[in-house]
Amino acid sequence: MKGPALQRKRVTSRDVAKVAGVSRTTVSLVLNNVQGIQISPETRQKVIRAANELGYVPDAMAQALVSRRTKAIGLVLTRTHHHIATDAFLPKIISGLLTTAKQHNIRTLIDWVETEHQESAYFELARAKRIDGMILSTPRLDDKAIKALESADIPTVLMGSVAGSMLPFVDVDNVQAAEKAVSYLLELGHREIACISNAPPEYTAAPERVQGFRNAMAKAGAPVNERLVCFADFDPESGYRCMKSLLESGERFTAAFVASDNVAIGAKAALREANLRVPDDISLVGFDDIPWAMYSDPPLTTIRLPAEALAQQACTLLLNLIQGKEGWENNHVILETELIVRKSCKAIQ
Amino acid sequence: MKGPALQRKRVTSRDVAKVAGVSRTTVSLVLNNVQGIQISPETRQKVIRAANELGYVPDAMAQALVSRRTKAIGLVLTRTHHHIATDAFLPKIISGLLTTAKQHNIRTLIDWVETEHQESAYFELARAKRIDGMILSTPRLDDKAIKALESADIPTVLMGSVAGSMLPFVDVDNVQAAEKAVSYLLELGHREIACISNAPPEYTAAPERVQGFRNAMAKAGAPVNERLVCFADFDPESGYRCMKSLLESGERFTAAFVASDNVAIGAKAALREANLRVPDDISLVGFDDIPWAMYSDPPLTTIRLPAEALAQQACTLLLNLIQGKEGWENNHVILETELIVRKSCKAIQ
DNA sequence: CTTTCATGCTAACACGTGTTACTAACTCGT
DNA sequence: ACGAGTTAGTAACACGTGTTAGCATGAAAG
CATH class of the missing domain: 3.40.50.2300 (Response regulator)
Incomplete structure (x- = not known):
């Protein structure tokens, strides 16, 4: 599957270039399928073959460094240890998030912010550029934190609306x-x-x-x-x-x-x-x-409560925000709820 | 909090160096508190003050690229969409993982592998060096996948034992x-x-x-x-x-x-x-x-089932593995279970 | 025969950091 | 006064990728 010899050494684009007999630039151009550039079909084949043969996978960190996109978003939970452990909704939110994220080939980082160190933690994630944007679940924000977030340069979507915030959010009525x-x-x-x-x-x-x-x-x-x-x-x-x-x-x-x-x-x-x-x-x-x-x-x-759909919408909203599609700013999504009648209620006679 | 002027431009260590009037190297040495090197206390102060003033946060991607450590681990779920959404245990596992990870200043990436594309997805995460190691939850592995994982160069811990696998795992009896x-x-x-x-x-x-x-x-x-x-x-x-x-x-x-x-x-x-x-x-x-x-x-x-403790142990095991502490290889942890008697059983008379 | 232009590819820079080898200055014992 | 050693700091390289500017080559046009 990975060729006969088991390679423990990292395979870089330089290795692919050497095997294909071309420059590293050409490898990058071919594998990223860059439009508007002329490479002969034979060279393309040579590169692709070499890449497959070596099992080349581009280094995500290097890509992120140069492209300034990590292709990862963060789900930030703002509750106590215990509340996270007993949250019946978290699986649905994660499931929804993962589905949408996967469709866009985006990874999901999950983090937990103890309420005391809120701001520093937000900023740590944001400024370290580990993620391209974040989703705040069940936000409980005082004015200071909201302002800090709004003025920070990281795209953020709230799951649940917060009065007085201009941040985009996803919620039900x-x-x-x-x-x-x-x-x-x-x-x-x-x-x-x-x-x-x-x-x-x-x-x-x-x-x-x-x-x-x-x-x-x-x-x-x-x-x-x-x-x-x-x-x-x-x-x-x-x-x-x-x-x-x-x-x-x-x-x-x-x-x-x-x-x-x-x-x-x-x-x-x-x-x-x-x-x-x-x-x-x-x-x-x-x-x-x-x-x-x-x-x-x-x-x-x-x-x-359409939890998975909410997560999916939040993810979509965030991705639009990241891609800088203006007109999405300050936008929000409200989903419908439904009364499910089962057997825990009885009419008064 | 971040100084008077709101800076949208990225703050790099070069900026800190310029403000402090030293070289970029010195900034790195001071902020990483590198031992066995001599920097005068006054210079240290200058650097630290400049860093705080500018709100400098090192770029995680650049650090990862050069240090070859992403400081992130992956939790890989191997079940269907629907099973993840209705998993009552996931919150506890996540909670346990986050606690231990946070103690070691490590981020947690969560990913989901559709059973059909198992191997490619494992490798994508691993080879792209997006994470330093991974935890496989509720593994369902055929022999091929196990072998591929064992021969891959990424540290892996299983949550749940798998017969015939040499990979370290965490489980109950x-x-x-x-x-x-x-x-x-x-x-x-x-x-x-x-x-x-x-x-x-x-x-x-x-x-x-x-x-x-x-x-x-x-x-x-x-x-x-x-x-x-x-x-x-x-x-x-x-x-x-x-x-x-x-x-x-x-x-x-x-x-x-x-x-x-x-x-x-x-x-x-x-x-x-x-x-x-x-x-x-x-x-x-x-x-x-x-x-x-x-x-x-x-x-x-x-x-x-001590779910949180299992997650914590898995995380600890993985971190040891990543740090290359030998003697931890092929190791496993078995935790105790306990019968909790409540009211759903009655003696036969 | 020169000029223009497309084709196919590459050299070189940038991204932001950690780390090694090295230098300049200063101290000190003799 | 002079070599030896310490102190305080820096220049330069490496990590692996994306991207721009440019260089040959050959063909078509004048």
Whole structure:
């Protein structure tokens, strides 16, 4: 496959040139298929044959150095160790990213930024020119970081919108989606509805989803009991704690909108512990439609978030940005959500 | 933070040298803190001050080119698009990898190899010298690919052992772990036990876990009903299908060992559809202890696989390999598993 | 016979860094 | 005063590629 002799030495374009009996320049011109230049078909063949014979693969670092393109993008995660480990969405995002990246022959670098050293880490990646651009997942940015990013010279796309930022982003309409979910509960006759957010309010999407809850309630003329609004923290355990405290508060409710399936899993565990059954005693609507939602017991009614499509769009947007297609700047993409009705909700009789 | 004027031009070590009034060499020597060389403290200060003032960050590509180290490792996934998207373990592996990598100031590149183009893709990454080494997750390798990898000049660590390979790997003792799980069921008095594997037998770990099942049954003198042994395919849906076909086969069983929590989730859905309750009608033991196992209804008894620790060990092993610490070659790490007893099993009376 | 022009290819530079060999100046013991 | 040794720093090369300017050669045009 690689020729008879096993070569441990690095094969460079100079070696190919020597074997083909041409100059290194010609090798480069032929293998990169440069247009508007004249090379005889025989020479082309000689070069290509030599390259195959030697198993020549151009050095990515050298290419990057001279072309000033690394052909790599970065996915930057901005959450804690623990939240990354229990993120049910990460696989979908990675899968989506890899698919699109591969189509464009681009590599994906993944990095994790501890919140304390945010800025320095952003810059390290950016200024070291290790990547051509980056995607920030679930950004939680203060004004300083946003400004630093906007003024930095590295193309950036956010997954999740950030108020006050001019950076391009990809997202769903969280307000409208949450409204859809809560409206469904209201249509089933529920009036006393609890709301557990997906994350603390400083994270993207969290306040929007709670706002959607409020909007739906207001439209239906149902009062919002503030004691039934609670902020979780991404993982099932936080959902468990939220639901437990809601139950212990003694406030009455017949349904709950949980703005994350992952959190809902924990919330349901708390209900079970209190001998409350879903949907007979409490109706539950989730958000995200993680792969396990449909296999939950009972199957969880939820809002489907097109995670893979979001990642793909983010990647496409970023690649356009990198290629300098103007008119893409400050642009954004909003994808549609869908209410998936399963069996975790029941009408009030 | 970066000085008054916003510089869009790239800052090189030459610029730093000019500002500090020294040669580029001196800049390199100072900033890399090269030992055994004499530079006066005042010059050192001048250089460091100039570097900070200009916001100098060395170009990673240029460094890689000259040092022949990219300071990046690759995580290579060898499964289908869909299996990656629904992999409950990927976040933990990534989390573990990132932690260890960050400690050593190493970046992580993630790539995905469609099974058809396996070899070419391996080599592309390796020969292009984009990474210093790679970790292969859930390898499914035929002999040709193994040999190609062994003879390639890129350090490689497998996550999951492969029979007949000399490559270093990180794994648990799958046979023993499965034995532990099934022994637990046997101790509870079960004799007619079904076995659903985590994956097709050509993948690592799958045959081992089934073998563990057989061993435990043999030791207890319980006959293995071959019609109750079934191979799933990573995701819940395959578990659902397996369990459904087991139920439709008409063969009697009181418990099932499911060699993957992810698969078990689907299997449980099939049981529920058949109006069978866990653990009252059927006892269930899973494998992996994914984050959702403890929040399942009922909480799933399972074998805990130390996924993050495995990733960390794999990373450490790889870094040793890259640094050329001999004595680490052909080495491997086996981590311990643990039976986590929850509420999905019941004793036979 | 000279001038123009296309063809086929190459020498030479640039990218930004790490590192080795070397030099100039200065100290010091005798 | 003089060779020996230390100190502080630099010039020059290497890494492997992409790209521009230019050089022969031969053919066509005047």
